[in-house]
Amino acid sequence: MRRLPRGSKIVLASHNAGKLREFSALLATSGITVISAGELDLPEPEETEETFAGNAAIKALAAARASGLPALADDSGFCVAALNGQPGVYSARWGGPTKDMTIAMERVHAETGDNPDRRASFVAALCLAWPDGETRAVEGQCHGHTVWPPRGELGHGYDPMFIPEGENRTFAEMTDAEKNSVSHRGRALALFLSECVEN
Ligand SMILES: O=P(O)(O)OP(=O)(O)OP(=O)(O)OC[C@H]1O[C@@H](n2cnc3c(O)ncnc32)[C@H](O)[C@@H]1O
């Protein structure tokens, strides 16, 4: 399996500002240079798969083919036990056409109702795609529970309503560095660096 040489330039195939900020911190010391899909004016492909890995592959392949560079995509979501794992791969779509995350969090809260089961987790699937179509995927998870009302101004997405295991603050009350050290994305990226990048 091909590994990414140190010093490579790759496309980060995401249009989500919060993810891009976390990735740039996580990759800062990796020796990998990144350019975002937005900077290259790449279109956002439709995410038609039913799995995180499937949608990550769609995004990574589209960006790699359009740019001629290896591309790394992240497909992620919030999985709530009381909702049988929803919103899952539909996490962005629960925010409606403008991906309004306040609306998305309110929907999770409304649909959870008074169910005492507050367990939830974040999942991130990362896919590295090469312009010739080869792909490599890794996944990270972060378990915890939901809180309501939302708390904190940091982070993005569903962060204000999620407390990771062993913490009493929401992700939105933690700095990017604190969140990255335990998050689904931080864990997935650590695996990516060890399995997919030359040491
Ligand atoms: O597809 P790209 O361009 O990367 O951007 P996106 O925002 O559409 O990203 P996804 O399709 O992967 O959808 C993920 C959803 O899950 C949410 N999400 C993902 N990671 C998160 C995190 O670390 N904290 C909070 N919410 C997160 C995020 O807000 C999105 O609504």
Ligand SMILES: [Mg+2]
């Ligand atoms: Mg998306």
